[in-house]
Amino acid sequence: PITGNGNHFGVMYAGVLFTVAEVLGGILALTTFDQSQFYPLVKDMSIQYKAPAKSNVRAHAEMSDEDIARVESEATQNGKSEYVVEAVVTDAEGTVVATTRATCQLRRHAK
Template identity: 60%
Template sequence: MTESLVEQMNAALATTIPIAGKMGVRVVEAGRGYAVTSVPAEGNGNHFGVIYAGVQFTVAEVLGGIIALVTFDTAKYFPLVKNLDISYRAMANTDLRGEARIDEETIARIEAEAAERGKSDFTVAATVTDANGVVVATSTGHYQLRALVR
């Protein structure tokens, strides 16, 4: 993904999900079937000095939408989240990185189903790590790719 596309995605993220922008959630990398996000620790703490759980949720949840936007035809489809389960594994007090991937077989299935039915459900497993590489959260998001109504 080019640097200008990353900046475009970050600008879009800040306008379409303003609270994510206020948290400082950023797209770091994205390409067919994968996305990486980050969020700073500064300004995102809670009452006992670690990163607020909602911030960790956000840095994981946006990954499914980002993957869909860079993988599928945005002139035909849009993504939405149906459910997200998250497990907080460790307390975090450094900047965070979220990462997720879907494989080519899943991409092909989603494309075929969406073309045939106008929508396709898919799952994205994400990992959130701190600056030391410690896994602080894992999530499983259930998303849907939907055809644009014309």
């Protein structure tokens, strides 16, 4: 929400926009892969600010079935696998306020 997350000139704080998108790499992994076998981490992330966010925001990202199968197979065999999460952050009117690209990694828990 914009309430409590605004900066000194009346738009959403840049760090909040970053965080809204950053959590998606972990959420995708936690909801897609077996948490008892794997855990996610973010290795790298970049953000491009497109427009000021003056309202609540939401972020969207997805993984293809092919990427899911590849990442799970690689992590099972090699102990880890990288995947890229591209997110789009939009405001309440649907305006794109930021885009991100994160390199994430799925790791197998040590046995």
